[in-house]
Amino acid sequence: MQSKIRQLDKNNQTRIQVLNNKMIGRTMLLSLLGLGAVLLMPKAHAYDVVKPNSNLFEERYVEQNDRHLKSLNVSPDTTLEIGENQEADATRMLESGYDMMGTSEFVSAKIPAELAKAYGKKIKADRVLVYDKPTSLTTNMVNFDGTEEGKKMIQEANEENSKNEKTVHSASYWAKLPMPLFGVHVIKLVKVSTNPSEEGTVQPGLKIIAVIKDSPAAKASIATGDTLLKIGDVALEKADDLLGAVKRYQGQTIDVLLRHGDENVKTMVVLNSHN
Template identity: 50%
Template sequence: MRTYATHLTTLTDVNPTNFAKKKLMLLVLLSLGALLLCSQLYAAEQNLYAKNYQAQNTSQLKSLSAQPDTKMYLSNHKGEDNISMLEDGYDMMGSTGFSGTFASVDGALQFGKTIKADKVLVYRKYGSAKTGSAKFEVIKQAAKTGGEIDEKDLVEDPTEYNYYASYWAKLPMPLLGVHVIKLVKAASDDGEVSVEVRGLKIIAVIKDSPAAKANIVKGDTLLKIGDVSLVKADDLFAAVKRYAGQIVPIKLQHDGAEVNVNLALNSRS
């Protein structure tokens, strides 16, 4: 009897009704999961900041923090902001640019969080729209010539804006602390060919870096580090790596004059 009762209980646990309920519940959960995934994909597709994103390079730069507290700022001074961000020790991960009638800046913040940016800078600039005065000119011209007016010319056009966002990640303290470009002297009208300008032009100096402490400033031109002449950016990277953690002589051009300074480079961690 005991064996039979135990066997009967086991048979009851797997009866068709319970199995059907469990199967239905599983199907519901799978459907909800698929719906959630589709919603997320649709939201990402509709986010123009994500859709139009272009990475600055292939280095996959992102925040040093695993879960950064991404901050967003609205501004109208892109050029000045870029230099300020470089000086504050950030580097650009990438940017977004597009035109449209309306795009919530929240899309930029959400995408910034997705790619683990520390800061997002957003810009919105007026694009174009057919104004009331422009429509009036169409009517006035038609009245003068006796011509017809296309009803499309009288439809109110939505205002278009140009949107731009840049995404930034904080860098670890650099070995030297400068951002440089290679200048090239443009060709002249009299047929003179373009030539490379000597050295590397500094466009930004990171605050509290070895370069800043040595009073190297934006606009200076780096000519030599140790015994490495600086012709291209790769020369700078190689020299800084070679002399990391050492006091090294640096030759630069400041206000048109060559200057020599001794500078203590940071060590690699």
């Protein structure tokens, strides 16, 4: 997933994820909070030199937000996973009850993924996902004058360039959180249109992009892709509305109005409570 931001309430009661600046069909995701990018890695723009006794995963670490997310485990057993697809992996982690603490990304010579795990242990992450992608800044040069000397010079330069391949190293650090009151990650959608009068029109409700397994939302068969419209008497137009509603109704069985496909559907959800 290329661009993502999250909000976590102070008691880890409800997780709200907001995506920023990503096109989906004819809609654009609008950041509710302006906290910066969640499910987008920070981009590395230049090669980093690997120095003795250094850890670039630590040096290039960017915390997800200023809430200093912590695991529910005081001393987690940090595990390392070699990821395959960042977007799919992030969705899987969210659905499994994890939330992202932060990310690292840089370009350098190949270095062991265990360095990411070492830093994950330092910040007490439960899981560390690592991605390595070969890259190169080489450019094939062409000899336009056609001379043999020129051809030889260009060939030697291109051979030297081919030795400069580096690796884009990315890592995401995840914390396991307590079961939430409700259990969804959402985004706010804004319409993108060629009609200036429609451009930027805020779409109703909050779009669900992940449902946490075994959460109250999952047990009520609320699904990814549904749009939350109302919980109890609270209309949901922004993240704070959802946060406030689940706190207000925690521990209760409450009506939830949502958009499923082309229909508005009402369902009952038994919210968790945090004493």
